[in-house]
Amino acid sequence: MPLPTIEWEGDIKGRIRLIDQTLLPNELKFVYCEDIKSIWHAIKTLMVRGAPAIGIAGAMGVILGIRDIHTKDMDTFLKELRQVVTYLGSSRPTAVNLFWGLTRMERIAQENKKRSVHEIKEALLQEALKIQNEDKIICRQIGENGAGFIKDGNGILTHCNAGGLATADYGTALAVLFRAKEQGKRIHVYADETRPLLQGSRLTAWELMHAGIAVTLICDNMAAHVMKQGKVHGVIVGADRIAANGDTANKIGTYGVSILAKEHGIPFYVAAPVSTFDLSIKSGNDIPIEERSPEEITNGFGRRTAPEGVAVFNPAFDVTPAKNITAIITEKGVIHKPSHESIQYLLGKHTS
Incomplete structure (x- = not known):
């Protein structure tokens, strides 16, 4: 059972407990917000x-931001809630799940604005x-829907961390691998270290080892050779x-891996919840890229x-074009050869 990445402790006056992932794998420490x-x-x-996980953190962060708003005037409360949402949204601009979670919280407040401020706060916590x-x-x-792509004896390469540490429980990309192992398949994972913050070596390798999945750590620039x-x-x-249109933003270096996979005839899968789709953005050219x-x-x-003094360019993400993606694995199903039409079909089928 994965460790709980993020949890809410207590009632409306409670706090957030989360794993400080900057200290892994050397130290497992819980931080309280x-x-x-x-x-x-x-x-x-x-x-x-x-x-x-960022989406969950944003939603829980709203509770921390609004619980000390003491006004009983609904317009004032909603105005201060908007300020809370804007502030939390400024923390990281690329991950759409953060804004999805914040928007969802704000919508709940709007839907309940005929109730008291106290009742809205409780509704937001729930x-x-x-x-x-x-x-x-x-x-x-996601794990169930993707495990069929993994065959017994396969070697799988992954970049960055999309395991339990990145979600509430089981992961997205790693969920597919965890489920494949549960089905009795023997797999060997090659984990890119993922420069510059080494999420692959610090987090993915750590999670896979704890799950009993064979993993070999490689530097990012070794992927082509291994393929x-x-x-x-x-x-x-x-x-x-x-x-x-299916263009996908992920940790910097993912685009390069997709090119290598295409060159070597290797299928390239993206695993993500439907909340990660941003249909307001037509293509990857319009995705805001965080610079750190x-x-x-x-x-x-x-x-x-x-x-000292050297110029540095440090984008946190890059965009993989849909043409390089074999399939996108979601909780609603699999989108083969992602395109505007195939995405609309899957999402429309489950929201109509």
């Missing part, structure tokens, strides 16, 4: 990360907990935002590895 600034900081600094519980079910279904040797039969990654601190590259993990 008791105000909105602390959860904003946790999201911004990647203490909590992964699109679904909605945050509902988002978390739904994610657990979603992760399991050429015939050790990789499939690539599976998560996603932070998927445009209406230069120090993550020049002073990674506290040690300087580059000259």
